[in-house]
Amino acid sequence: MDTNALILSSDYARLGKDSRELARKCAAGELRRIRHGVYVSEAVWRDLKPWDRYPLLILATATTLRTRSVFCLESAAALWRIPLLGAQKVVHACTDDPAGGRSKPGISRHRISASGSEICERTGLLVTSRERTVLDLGALRPFEHAVIAFDHVLKPDAVTGLPPLDKDSLKLMASERYSAAAARRIGTALDFADPNSGSPGESLSRAYMFLGGFPIPLLQRGVVDRKGFVAYLDFEWGAERIAGEFDGLVKYQKPEFLRGRTPSEVVIAEKKREDRIRATGRRVVRWTWAELRDAETFAAFLIAEGVPRLPLRATIPGVRARKGQPPSGAG
Known part of the structure; x- marks a missing residue:
């Protein structure tokens, strides 16, 4: 920044x-x-990029505040480089005011009591710790938002170099710091979280599969043919021989995915890869952000593609899916 x-x-x-x-x-x-x-x-x-605009907006907001504030929720997540669902325009800060503090246009105050080890300095700003940040998201935000955050922090962060967080430690902290209802919401998302998720788009896909009552596929399964290794699949429904592939389009834009190739060369390589996957007897189903607009749209897409639904649809009491947008900061 x-x-x-x-x-x-x-x-x-x-x-x-x-x-x-x-x-x-x-x-x-x-x-x-x-x-x-x-x-x-x-x-x-x-x-x-959209994910770089929001941290700058947070810094701009900090310069307008009379006292040094502790940023929380999506704002803290952005400064920790934890991916978020959708473009962010509101800055979130803590307050210990029982009435919730004074919010004003562009900044929302939350009665979140954080102190000691739960407050860190990040890029010159005070923020809630990584642990507290993702737990707050799990307690206060929809299931799919929490899954994106938990999937990310349960593995080493390739961008920041930060180590993974421990799932059991997060559960213990949730039981000690939150109400029973909030701890249950956090626990549901944490139990579902999987560090093998390859991107925020894949995390959102999985969360919508759960909310839509679909069997949860295996992640990052390796495929081989007579020539050797072919690819790791984003998703695989083994019994149905269906390979699911989320295409966030970043592989055609970001240098780390292009690896010196032109976008057209990447498209050709992807086509050859998919042909080899199909040759193993698997049917390939691809989707993009358009299909992830919301849980209902994605469910209709999967049904049309022949992905079976479970007899009983899984639900999370008190939690409903909301419309999805590409996470800021990832593909």
Whole structure:
């Protein structure tokens, strides 16, 4: 996060400059106002990925607050680089005010009591710890949001280098810090979480499968043919010989997936890979973010593709799925 990208009207005033110049540049399309009195170059903002815009928005919000705040929920998750479902526009901060504190446009205050080891500094800002952050998401957000977060933190973070969190330790913390109902919600998502999930899109797919009453497939199963190793499958329903593949499209855009290849070369390689999978007798079912718009849309897609439903649909008391959007920060 480039903290130098922010332009503060208060800095202009201290330097004896006319802060109205910022408004003029904003009107001319040179700057974008992302918080009251906080601007960023329009070109810089345009070039930022959605998952990089939100941390900058959090920092911009921090500069407008009179006291140093502890950021929580989605805001803390973003600063820990934990993927989130959908574009984020509201910044979340803790308060110990029994009434919930004062929220205002763009910032939501939550009565979350965090202290000591549950508060960390991240990129110069105070945030709830990784453990507290994902548990809060599990307690306060829909099941599918929690699954995305838990799947991510249960494995080593390749971007930040942070180690995986321990599932049993998280369950113990949930039992000690949350109400019985919240601990049950957390436990349901934690029991379902799987570090073998390859991406947030795969995590969301699995959560929607559960909510839709579908059998949960095996993850990252290796496929071999007479020539040798073919691929690891995102999902496999073994009895039905169905291979499920989520295509988040990042493999056609991000350098770490392209690995020196052009997008067209990646498309050709994917086609050859899929042909070899089909040759093993498996049927390949592919989907993208369009099919993951919400749980009902995805269920209809899987049914149309011949994926069987379980006789009794699994449900989570008190938790309903919400419309899905591509997680910020992942494919």
